Amino acid sequence: MPRSRLHHLFTRPLQLTRRGVLYGALVLLVLLFVPLIVASSRWLHASRVDLTTDKLYTLTPGTLHIVDTLQRPLRLTLYFSEHATRDLPQLRSYEQRVREMLQEMVARSHGHIRLQIIDPVPYSDDEASAEGNGLTAANGGSNGERVFFGLAGSAMSGGLESEGADDRVPEKTLAIAFFDPAREAFLEYDIAKLLYELNQASKPPIGVISSLPVEGNPMLSEQPWTVLQQLGQLFDVRTLDASTLQKVDDSIRVLLLIHPKRLPPDAQYAIDQYVLRGGHLAVFVDPDAELDTSPYGPDSITFPDHGSDLPRLFRAWGVSYDPHKVVLDRARALQIELAGSSLNHPAMLDLGAQELNRDDVVTASLQRINVSTAGYFDLAADARTRLVPLLQSSAEAETVATQRVLDASSDPTTLLQDYKPDGTHYVLAARLRGTFESAFPERAGVAGHRARSAPNAEVILVADTDLLSDRLWVEPQTILGQTMMRIFANNGDFVTNLVDNLSGSSALLSIRGRSTSQRPFTRVQALRNVADQKFLQKEQELEKELADTRRRLDELQPAKGAHASTATAEQRREIEQFRQRQLAINKELRDVQHQLNAEIDALGLRLKFINIVLVPALVVLLGLLYGWRRTRYSRQRR
């Protein structure tokens, strides 16, 4: 008995009813449900499938490589004026895109990047720190507030492993002053570049080999060319002597080869091997370098030798280039002053946005580049490389012998005689990509010789050296006793972008621009264009008619003196007619405008009808048909 009681004592509370179990399960479910969902949202390893066509939300391998190889901890601060942008939905949605991209980078950085998002409200410390970090504010926020939308990045002292990252002093701070939605295609590139530069301890070294006086002459108190001065601010520029060059050091990030003339074979071999080892080279050759001061060529004492070429290396890389041909382009001829008169020089080109590659980060944001007596590149028939144009001529271009351009120096308009454009867009500057073969196979025995490059080697080719000279893009201006440089073309930006892009490691190079997420209604736009065209045409017709009437009215004026009474009556009638016609024409124009807008509205209405009425009506019809068939079937069965 005691045994049974004891048994009861222990077993009874455990004998739960089925209802009890169910209630317990419900309570457990409620208790578990919320934490489970929160936990899965916060800690579940995110793997994602990006369904967008342009893979907008997927970081490129280049960015991932940069994030993976960070040497020191970085702190990023995204400044975004929340309150001031309440009425700017486009900027807000772009901010979301920027924030998501930053968060993605942070998530992939194994804790090496910290991100902070700050709303710099007016007159706050945050606003001061945004400005102090180099951000620029845009005007036009709600209530006239200034809008901050930029990124400040700081590299922290010490290695990745040391503790207390928050207390460290920033060693270097760089910023993206404002995220311009128009540059959305290069968003990832811009941020990755910032990270890359923050991660670097010192100015990267670049090398220059030049037979032009790019570095100026201190003896004659000549300044270096402005292009070189600009590069000196960002890079450690080192001049290399081609006559003694045996090897280009691998620490040189970018090698600028400007106007290579009769390079010794050893120097050519050094450049060849540098490129094959993965070095980044930019070559500037020219059929006629106007700043070349050497008087005569080795073979002739009558012709100056102002051309340059790199025949052996070009042949090995599959590039075809003729140093005796200059591209003329009458559609892009630069206006110059010559002997007191202004004329268009067809060998000096003013390249606009249409001639610059909009998809390449080097040229995408540039507006205007001036070149003079430029040559052109093409691929050789057996080339295994690819040529990606950066600068091109218009289709109105032709090529002529360099000598003809030299002969026309006193009267460039003679170049337009017998001008025959051949419809080709000549490539004036390009990226050359692919696997490069060595131009010196006979030196295969040399220690460390490379026969070919990695598959994605890259060289930038430019067929003009004059674009580097100041006269094509800057001019000194004296303001309040100070000499300032007035920039009238983007030549300097082009060179800086190019070196910047090449120096950035191949990871940065692989991040190309992407198409933006804006997709307009092309059909409506086309309709609107046609409508605008029609309206303009009609407007011109009617204005011509109005002008005719006005002329007739004027013609009546002299008659006034001769036969005053009749002329006045006639004039009055004509004036009345003119007035009537003017009213009618204005009405007609309004009608035309209305009619053209009506076409766009009608399309909208048709689409609304199809979407709102048509399919639902079909569903109703189908339902009625099904119902009718069912009733008939059941009646038949009865």
Add this chain to the structure above:
Amino acid sequence: MSPVNAVLRRELRSYFVTPVAYVFLVIFLVLAGILTFYAGDFYERGQADLQPFFMMHPWLYLILVPAITMRMWAEEAKGGTLELLLTLPLTLWQAMLGKFFAAWLFIGLALVLTFPIWITVNYLGSPDNGVILAGYLGSWLMAGSFIAIGACLSALTRSQVVAFILTALVCVLLILVGQPQVLDFFSGTLPRKLINAVAHLSMLRHFEAIARGVLDTRDLMYFLLSTIGWLVAGVLLLDLKRTR
């Protein structure tokens, strides 16, 4: 899965033998069209995407899903067919899944019938069809979660009206909970961590994340967990009714 299939077929047939299904489809399509074109300014904004269309879906489901699910169990309970159903050789689970899938497929059909808007946007410009596909998928997943909520709450009561109101109420809460306005409202009174946790419960947030074109395991998991969670709760409630 044959019993599930049988229930599914029976339910789907029951939708279409009465005018109910057609009325629902017509209301859904007409409302979706009107909201997209008028409230969402689809044509006037001139962008080749379906953002205004998908933006309206949570609010459309708020009315239509409770209307579909309210009769799911409440009617059976009231009409006395629930007991009959429970005597059949199938588990509660199978009955629940059958009914759930029937409603989910029905909403899927309604979504498919909105295809003219997809043709329209492709006619007007060149949209990112990957994003549109993601939008449809996200919308259908959200509908699944709403149906699971409706199924559970319909099992709670005998009254269809009560089931409708309860479902709509829970759904609207789950839509609103992650909205910045709501979070701001509580930010003074509740701790930050709790507010962040609550924001994760928002249906709208996960739907919008998918509709921008990215299928993230965390968003998919949210819909999967919430659907399963509400269905389990529904089955437990039915079981409680049976063991009364």
